Amino acid sequence: MSYEKVLQDANVVIGTKQTVRALKSGDAKQVFIAEDAEPRVTGNVIQTAQSLDIPVTKVDSMKKLGRACGIDVGAAAVAIIH
Numbered sequence: 001m002s003y004e005k006v007l008q009d010a011n012v013v014i015g016t017k018q019t020v021r022a023l024k025s026g027d028a029k030q031v032f033i034a035e036d037a038e039p040r041v042t043g044n045v046i047q048t049a050q051s052l053d054i055p056v057t058k059v060d061s062m063k064k065l066g067r068a069c070g071i072d073v074g075a076a077a078v079a080i081i082h
Contacts, residue, residue, distance in 0.1 A: 002059045006032060006068040011081045014069050016045050019077040023048045028079040030055050034062035037076035045077045 006012060013022045022028040023045070031049045033042050035058050049056045059065050062074030069075055 002032060002057050003064055003068040005030075005057075006065065006078055006080070012069055013079050013081055014066075014071065014075050014077075016041055016077045019045050019079040020048050022079045022081050023052055023054060027081040028054055029082055030057065030080045032057050032059055032065060032078045032080075034058075034065045034074065034076050035060050037062050037074075041076050 013019055019028065019031060023031070028049070031045060031054055033046060033056055046056055062076055065078055066073050066075040069078055
């Protein structure tokens with residue numbers, strides 16, 4: 001279900017730095033985090049999203065999350081933006 005939501009929405013940013021930037025600028029409306037990503041990589045994204053009351057959805061695979069975004073590499077974090 002979560003991957004389909006990413007696939008259906010064309011307005012996404014990919015990667016932890018871009019996701020944090022989108023959160024801080026108020027553009028992110030939902031965040032997806034790959035559970036197989038290193039916690040040291042995704043921790044700041046999760047903390048920032050929670051502090052701003054933005055929903056965080058965990059998915060099982062970086063590779064699948066990357067594919068859902070249309071890229072050939074894994075993605076630790078993705079944000080759906082307005």
